[in-house]
Amino acid sequence: MSDLLSLDLAAARDALAKREVSSTELADAYLQAMEASEHLNCYVTTTADKAREMAGAADARLATGDALPLDGIPLGIKDLFCTQGVPTTAGSHILDGFRPEYESTVTSNLWRDGAVMLGKLNMDEFAMGSANVTSYYGPVESPWKRQDGGNSRLVPGGSSGGSASAVAARLAVAATGTDTGGSIRQPAAFTGITGIKPTYGRCSRWGIVAFASSLDQAGPMTKDVRDAAIMLTSMCGHDPKDSTSADLAVPDFEAALTGDIKGKTIGIPKEYRMEGTPAEIEKLWSDGADMLRDAGAKVVDISLPHTKYALPAYYVIAPAEASSNLARYDGVRFGHRASLEAGDGITEMYEKTRAEGFGHEVQRRVMVGTYVLSAGFYDAYYNRARRVRALIKRDFDQVFADGVDAILTPATPSAAFGLGEMTDADPIQMYLNDVFTVTVNLAGLPGISVPTGLDSQGLPLGLQLIGRPWEEGDLLNIAYRLEQSVGFVAKPSKWW
Amino acid sequence: MSLDKATVTHIAHLARIEVEDAQLETMVGELNNILSWIEQLNEVDTDGVAPLASVTGHAQPLRADAVGDGAYPDRVLANAPDRAMDFYSVPKVVE
Numbered sequence: 199m200s201d202l203l204s205l206d207l208a209a210a211r212d213a214l215a216k217r218e219v220s221s222t223e224l225a226d227a228y229l230q231a232m233e234a235s236e237h238l239n240c241y242v243t244t245t246a247d248k249a250r251e252m253a254g255a256a257d258a259r260l261a262t263g264d265a266l267p268l269d270g271i272p273l274g275i276k277d278l279f280c281t282q283g284v285p286t287t288a289g290s291h292i293l294d295g296f297r298p299e300y301e302s303t304v305t306s307n308l309w310r311d312g313a314v315m316l317g318k319l320n321m322d323e324f325a326m327g328s329a330n331v332t333s334y335y336g337p338v339e340s341p342w343k344r345q346d347g348g349n350s351r352l353v354p355g356g357s358s359g360g361s362a363s364a365v366a367a368r369l370a371v372a373a374t375g376t377d378t379g380g381s382i383r384q385p386a387a388f389t390g391i392t393g394i395k396p397t398y399g400r401c402s403r404w405g406i407v408a409f410a411s412s413l414d415q416a417g418p419m420t421k422d423v424r425d426a427a428i429m430l431t432s433m434c435g436h437d438p439k440d441s442t443s444a445d446l447a448v449p450d451f452e453a454a455l456t457g458d459i460k461g462k463t464i465g466i467p468k469e470y471r472m473e474g475t476p477a478e479i480e481k482l483w484s485d486g487a488d489m490l491r492d493a494g495a496k497v498v499d500i501s502l503p504h505t506k507y508a509l510p511a512y513y514v515i516a517p518a519e520a521s522s523n524l525a526r527y528d529g530v531r532f533g534h535r536a537s538l539e540a541g542d543g544i545t546e547m548y549e550k551t552r553a554e555g556f557g558h559e560v561q562r563r564v565m566v567g568t569y570v571l572s573a574g575f576y577d578a579y580y581n582r583a584r585r586v587r588a589l590i591k592r593d594f595d596q597v598f599a600d601g602v603d604a605i606l607t608p609a610t611p612s613a614a615f616g617l618g619e620m621t622d623a624d625p626i627q628m629y630l631n632d633v634f635t636v637t638v639n640l641a642g643l644p645g646i647s648v649p650t651g652l653d654s655q656g657l658p659l660g661l662q663l664i665g666r667p668w669e670e671g672d673l674l675n676i677a678y679r680l681e682q683s684v685g686f687v688a689k690p691s692k693w694w
Numbered sequence: 695m696s697l698d699k700a701t702v703t704h705i706a707h708l709a710r711i712e713v714e715d716a717q718l719e720t721m722v723g724e725l726n727n728i729l730s731w732i733e734q735l736n737e738v739d740t741d742g743v744a745p746l747a748s749v750t751g752h753a754q755p756l757r758a759d760a761v762g763d764g765a766y767p768d769r770v771l772a773n774a775p776d777r778a779m780d781f782y783s784v785p786k787v788v789e
Contacts, residue, residue, distance in 0.1 A: 299769040399750050412749070441755055442748075510732045521709060528710070530782050532773035544785050545710070553712035561711055562721070565702070566728055568709040579732065584745030586738050591746060625724060626731050642749025667750070 202227040203368040207271055207425035210371055214260055214270045221253035221260065221270025221314060224371075228272045228316050232369050235694050238339045240364040242277050243285050244317040252314040259312065266312030268432055274370035276361050277318040278325055279305050279416075280405040284315075288407040289323040289333035289357075292527045292555025294534040302405025303437045304374065304416045311432040316370055320360030323557045324524065325381055325409045328631035329620060330359025332559045337617055340389055341367035341690040344655040350616040352657070355385030355631070361419045362389040367694060372420040372429055376406060378413045379512055380635030383647035386419055387609035387660030390649040390688060392681075393419040394426045394674070397667045398642035399444035402437030410519035411442075413512075413639040423648065423678040427451035430670065446668060454671030455678045460494030462676060465602040469505035470634060472611065479608050479659060482651045486606055486661045489683035490676070500602060502593040507586050508637040509629060514570050514583035515640075520560075521567025527555060562625065591641040598666050604676050607634050609647040609660035634662060644670045646677045650684045658688065696726050 202224055205213060213219045229246050249272065256270035280286050280298035287293045301309075309315070322332040330338040330353060340354040340363055354363040358375030362385035365373050375382040377395035386393030394417045401416040408414065418429035431451045437443040466487055471480075491497045529535035529551030536550035556564065570579035597605070611633055620628055638645035644667070647660045661680065665673030697705075702722050706713040713721055767780045776783040 296773055299772055397750075399752070438755075438757070442750070442752075444750065444752065445755075504738065507735055507738055510735050513728065514732055514735070525710075529775060530784055533775070535775035538785065542785060544787050546712075547785055548710040549707075549712035552710055553714075556711065561709075561713075562724055562728075564709050564711065565705050565721070565725060569697075569705050569725070569729075572705070572708060579735075581745045582735050582738075582740060583732075584747070585740035585743045586735055588743050588746035589738065589740070591749060624727060626727065640749075 203231055205371070206421040207371050207428055210271055211268070211428070215265055217260065221256040222250065224270065225249045225253040225272045225314055225316070228370065232316065235367060235369055238341065238363055238367055238694055239320055239336050240338055240360045240367065240369055241274065241317040242287055242320050242335050242360070245284055245315050248284070249314050249316050252309070256312050256314060267428070268308060269312030270314060271312070271371050272314045272316045273308060274316050274319045274361060274364045274373040275305060276321055276358050276374050276376060278321060278376050278407045279374060280407065281305055281315070281318065284318065286318065286407070287335065288325070289321045289335060290555065290557070290560070291334040292534050292552070293532070296532045298405070300405060303402035303439060304406065304433050307432055307435060313432070319364055319373055322357035322359065323560050324407065324520070325357040325376055325378055326520070326559050326563055327356040328380070328384055328628055329353040329615070330356040330385070331617065332557055334557060338363050339617065340614055341694055342389065342614060342657055343690070343693065344657060346655060352614045353388070353617055355388035355614060357381040358385050358419060362386055362391060365389070365391045365419050365421060366690060372418055372425055374416060374433070375419045376414060376416050377639065378409050378516060379639050380632035382417045382419060383635045383645055383662055384610050384631055386647040387649065388614040388658065390658030390686070391419055391421060392423055392426050392646065392648055393417060394430060394646040394670070395638065395644065396430060396434060396670050397644045399442050400434045400670065402435070402440040402443045404437055404439040408523040410516040411523060412519060413516060423674055423681045424452060424455060426646070427455055427674045444668070449671050451671050451674050454675045456675060457679050457682055459490065459676050459679045462495040462603045463601050464490050464495045464497045464676070465500035465597055465605040466497060467500050467502045467505065467605060467607060469502050470607045472633065475608065475611055476653070478653050479611070482659055482661060483606070483608050486650055486680060489680060490606065493679050493683060498602065500597050500605065502597065502637070504586065504589045504593050505637060508590055508640055509633055511583040511586040511590065512636045512640060513566070513629060514579050515587060517563040517567035518571050518580050519567070521564045521571065524560070524564055527552060559625070587640050590637055594641045594643060603666065604673055605664040607662045607664065609634060609662040613653045613655065613657035613659055638664055643667055644673050646673055648677050648681055649686045650680065651686065652688055697722060697729065
């Protein structure tokens with residue numbers, strides 16, 4: 199095989215099954231590429247020995263002709279998933295030295311199906327960020343460059359920035375991500391790859407470092423829609439260890455990819471036409487709607503009236519849940535503990551440990567969360583935000599009840615920006631990156647980002663499709679049709 | 695409403711995060727910006743709307759109140775920053 203790294207998941211699976219390539223060869227090719235690309239800073243930990251061991255076991259199974267669904271496929275794992283015996287940092291100093299004694303359910307499912315772990319991927323600290331600049335382990339760089347010759351270093355988006363950059367730079371066949379407000383879909387759009395956040399409850403949250411438990415979902419980040427369907431099928435499933443995990447059968451999502459979307463109704467929400475959206479994104483969006491119409495879908499205008507309030511509601515609910523979830527980082531049971539001075543008691547231990555261990559963005563969100571949950575403000579902020587959340591969900595419920603099968607929107611309000619270009623911006627400017635994605639988390643719906651074009655600088659742009667709850671198969675099929683119509687083939691030219 | 699330094703110091707203490715005086719001013723400004731941006735939620739008519747607790751509407755599952763796994767103190771304590779026998783060690787709490 200000439201270029202192992204260019205194989206997508208489906209092609210690698212077929213080549214492995216036909217024994218045209220071994221899993222060990224594939225893993226070695228990736229490990230070499232990873233070593234040569236360390237300056238992109240995608241991986242926090244490389245697990246070369248484990249990769250070779252898992253690849254060897256996969257090769258033994260493949261030799262018997264009795265292959266598992268993902269047998270021998272090398273994956274990168276976002277460093278938010280606990281992996282037994284392998285450091286798990288969540289991009290934070292406070293988890294220094296933490297080696298979980300257990301494996302997350304989602305990664306267990308992937309290993310059960312034969313996948314091979316290449317390493318742990320960099321991310322925004324505790325998944326809080328949209329540019330992968332809040333990681334204690336430094337920023338991740340995108341493999342894409344603007345065509346202006348300026349050679350600016352671009353962000354891959356966040357929080358699953360290491361995952362996005364690794365898949366785009368061919369440093370993993372595919373990767374896991376997690377999405378609390380857009381953390382799979384926004385970086386996928388920035389790097390020209392595909393990312394799906396399934397319905398809340400599809401993937402078990404057990405063993406994933408918690409950020410905002412009512413919003414967090416895992417999902418795959420892949421080269422295309424078919425790969426997303428294959429990997430998502432393995433990741434999903436009921437888990438008694440997560441009480442919000444849905445006890446529903448998981449269909450074979452790949453089998454749903456017929457490309458036939460005749461008679462489907464696609465909604466175009468007028469509230470997503472926002473002031474300041476670049477003309478090229480507006481055009482991408484209307485072109486996407488035309489393509490779906492040409493494929494036999496009915497395209498209708500819809501209204502989701504509470505869209506405007508999604509981001510502020512999110513920035514009450516997510517910090518509130520984070521302040522509670524992150525209370526466990528106290529320097530007692532795992533991770534970093536500050537060195538203490540004579541006379542320091544347990545309160546000083548907590549306060550110094552958390553001041554040293556948490557970065558600025560995490561501290562700010564924990565403090566916002568603490569405030570909105572504190573006595574006297576709980577109703578005014580937290581309960582009000584949860585009421586608005588109910589209205590946002592009701593907007594979607596009504597549209598789906600009116601017969602809409604999926605909703606088409608832009609994935610992001612801009613293409614990727616430069617590292618450092620947002621340094622002096624107000625935190626709220628950074629939060630606006632998730633303006634099109636955050637509603638989906640609040641309503642618990644499945645959403646997928648598909649690369650559909652390039653901007654005038656040659657940077658990828660994506661469209662988002664939002665589906666009905668539990669209808670990931672239908673959603674993936676519509677995304678598959680869009681992908682076929684668009685024919686997006688752009689790849690970053692190799693400089694890294 | 696606007697937070698002052700004393701309030702932010704109090705929130706920091708509730709959150710068990712030491713904030714140095716030099717950072718306090720910045721923190722006050724940032725928190726006030728975020729909170730005033732959040733105030734737009736007050737424009738929404740939420741009368742008669744219950745706070746959303748679960749997006750799926752699935753019933754909370756119950757399990758038998760039985761012992762699952764356990765009895766492996768070495769695994770539980772494997773990541774402890776400071777361990778004394780089969781206990782986590784912390785600064786003295788009670789005089």
